[in-house]
Structures are given as structure tokens and as C-alpha cells.
């Protein structure tokens with residue numbers, strides 16, 4: 207029996223990896239343009255970190271974590287998201303003492319969910335966490351970053367932004383009582399999931415995916431009416447900043463998100479193009495989290511995007527440039543054993559002159575026809591051929607593989623030809 211990959215955990219194969227690299231490059235360039243620096247934390251953390259930060263009464267902690275005992279008997283967990291580890295690291299290394307931090311991360315996360323399109327047991331997130339800034343302009347700037355990502359990827363037309371404010375802890379405590387009263391009076395209309403949530407974490411009923419529960423919630427008391435003056439000002443400033451940045455949004459009063467530690471701003475980007483796994487990015491403010499994890503009280507705000515879902519969307523919209531789908535720009539073909547050395551010398555020259563040019567050399571002989579077949583498969587735009595006569599004259603045959611006339615060029619002529627290729 208052959209050993210298979212673990213259910214819900216995918217390999218990213220060579221012909222898929224271009225899309226990932228394209229996404230990573232665009233995102234990282236934008237992060238750098240906004241002055242963010244990267245942080246890398248371990249994939250495994252103390253189980254207690256997630257129980258405390260995400261909250262015991264969440265789907266993630268109740269049902270989805272990969273928790274195990276290591277050989278020393280410690281309870282460890284594969285991270286189900288990256289925020290908790292980043293906060294832990296920031297506290298542990300004193301990154302929050304009288305400083306602000308604007309950090310980004312990227313990596314695997316693990317959740318034991320039912321695998322389906324857009325939902326996996328190992329998936330990848332890219333995200334940002336900013337510490338030490340309570341101002342709503344920070345929330346707006348993070349949303350602007352995500353907006354910029356969709357624009358540069360070419361998927362902006364297919365995603366929409368929803369925002370909400372879930373207020374401060376005081377506001378939510380008051381709202382909680384009102385919501386419990388309302389839901390308790392309509393218990394007969396709640397499904398089993400919502401009944402359980404009503405007992406343990408009533409605000410999460412707002413997050414219910416059940417249609418009749420959602421219908422009932424339309425007449426429930428609204429969290430908006432319970433916001434404090436300061437909460438309201440924060441939300442007003444956010445909305446104004448988004449309008450100034452020309453970023454369209456809808457306020458969704460039922461948006462609470464799954465995690466427990468958020469305060470004030472929450473937001474989600476969704477798409478209709480991926481079926482029911484339509485949330486590609488979620489974020490919000492978590493002013494209580496650092497304190498909750500044992501650090502000095504520090505405001506925080508962040509977001510995470512699900513890379514698999516973004517890649518699915520990029521593929522559905524065919525926005526990935528061809529160069530990210532192919533292996534090489536030029537494919538070098540020696541026509542005889544005697545030409546091998548000249549070909550390898552030429553390859554070294556091209557790599558030195560054009561460091562970003564992708565130069566693939568044919569190794570292993572064969573007829574010109576079979577070599578050209580390989581050249582075509584590599585995706586290269588040009589085949590460069592040296593045979594006996596070129597060896598003698600010091601020329602190179604340059605054969606455009608995607609249409610165009612074949613030329614015989616001197617080395618200098620070839621370098622000129624390649625520099626035009628790089629510029630176009």
C-alpha cells in the first residue's frame with residue numbers, strides 16, 4: 207500500500223506553485239510599502255495559548271485543534287491561526303514596551319474541519335498584526351492594505367467588504383443581557399447549534415449559518431444601539447477614513463466573527479465566486495488580547511487572509527500572468543556533444559548578464575525535434591541552438607517558440623535581443 211497525504215492536507219505541485227509565488231510577491235511588496243516587518247513564529251505552541259486567546263467556547267478550540275502530548279508529556283497544539291503566536295512572541299521578547307509594532311506573517315495553520323473546496327485541514331494564512339495604536343485610522347489603513355492587494359491581484363471586482371463594530375467590553379456586556387433575553391423568548395425558533403451557543407457564548411448566535419436563525423435575528427436587539435460614545439466615534443472615524451480612501455463597504459450589524467478576543471472593529475472580505483467558502487479575509491481589533499495573555503495592556507488590530515481561497519479566486523478569474531505558470535524564458539539546445547561546452551558557457555553568460563532571466567539548458571542529447579518538444583513544454587519564449595556550423599562561426603540560432611522568425615545572431619546580437627525580452 208502506498209502512503210497517501212493526510213486527509214485535508216494538500217501538496218502544492220510545481221504547476222500550482224506559480225500562483226502562490228505571484229500572490230506572495232504582490233502581498234510582500236505591498237506590506238513593505240506600508241512599512242511592515244515580518245515575524246516568524248513556531249508552528250507548534252503550548253495548547254494553553256490557544257485556549258486562552260481564541261477562547262474555550264469557540265469552534266476552533268472546542269472541535270478543530272490538532273492537540274497532542276509530546277514525549278515529555280506537555281500538551282502542544284498545531285497552530286489553528288497565527289495571531290496568538292505573534293502576540294505571545296511580542297510579549298515574550300519585549301516588543302511592546304513603549305513601542306508600536308506593525309508586523310506581518312505567513313504560514314501554515316491547522317484545523318480539523320470537514321475538508322471541501324476552500325476548506326482544508328492544513329491551510330495557509332498571510333496576515334498583519336499592529337500593536338500599540340488604538341486609533342481607528344490604523345484599522346482603516348489595514349483595510350486599505352487588503353484593498354490594495356485585491357486591486358493588484360486583479361480580483362477587486364469580485365470581492366466585497368463588510369464591516370461592523372462589536373464595541374468595547376462594557377458595551378458587549380450590556381448587549382449580551384439584552385440578546386439573551388430576546389433569544390430565550392424565541393428558543394423554539396433556534397436550532398441545536400444556536401441553543402448551545404446561547405448557553406455558553408450568546409454573541410456567537412449572531413454568527414449562525416442557519417437561515418431561519420438569521421431571519422429571527424433581524425428583529426433582535428442590535429449591538430449598534432449599545433455602543434459607548436467612544437466606540438461610536440471610533441466607528442465613525444473608520445467609516446470616514448474608508449470613504450476618503452474610496453473603499454466601498456457595507457455595514458453588517460450581524461458580523462461578529464468566530465474569535466472571542468475582538469473589540470470594536472471587525473471586517474470581512476467575501477466573494478460570491480467560490481461557493482460557500484466565500485470569506486477570503488477577516489480581521490479586526492483586539493485591544494484586550496495582549497493583557498489577556500499576560501502582557502501590559504496594548505491595543506492591537508490585524509487581519510488574516512486565507513491563501514488557498516485567494517489562489518482559487520485568482521485561478522477562477524485567470525489573473526495569474528503566464529510567466530508564473532512557466533519554468534523558463536530561454537531553453538538552450540546543444541545539437542552535438544561537441545557543442546555542450548559552448549552551450550554551458552552561453553548559459554553562464556546569460557545568467558550573469560540577466561540575473562532575472564530563467565535559463566534552462568537541455569541535458570541528455572536527442573534529436574533537434576525532441577529537444578524542441580522539451581523547450582516548448584518548459585514554456586520558454588526562445589530556443590537557443592548551437593550546432594556544428596554555429597560552433598565554427600561563433601553564432602547562435604535564436605528561435606522564437608511562440609511565433610516569429612528564426613535568426614542567427616552573434617553573441618553581442620543575442621545579448622541585445624535578450625535585453626529587449628527582459629524590458630518587454
Ligand code: ATP
Pocket residue numbers: 287317319324325326327328329330331463464483485486487488489510511512513514515
Ligand atoms: P470560516 O467562516 O470560513 O470558517 P473563519 O472565520 O474560521 O472562516 P478565520 O479564523 O477568520 O476564519 O481565518 C482567516 C481566513 O483563513 C478565513 O477568512 C479563510 O479565508 C481562511 N480559512 C479559515 N479556515 C480555513 C480552512 N479550514 N481552510 C482554508 N482556509 C481557511
Ligand code: MG
Pocket residue numbers: 265464
Ligand atoms: Mg472556521
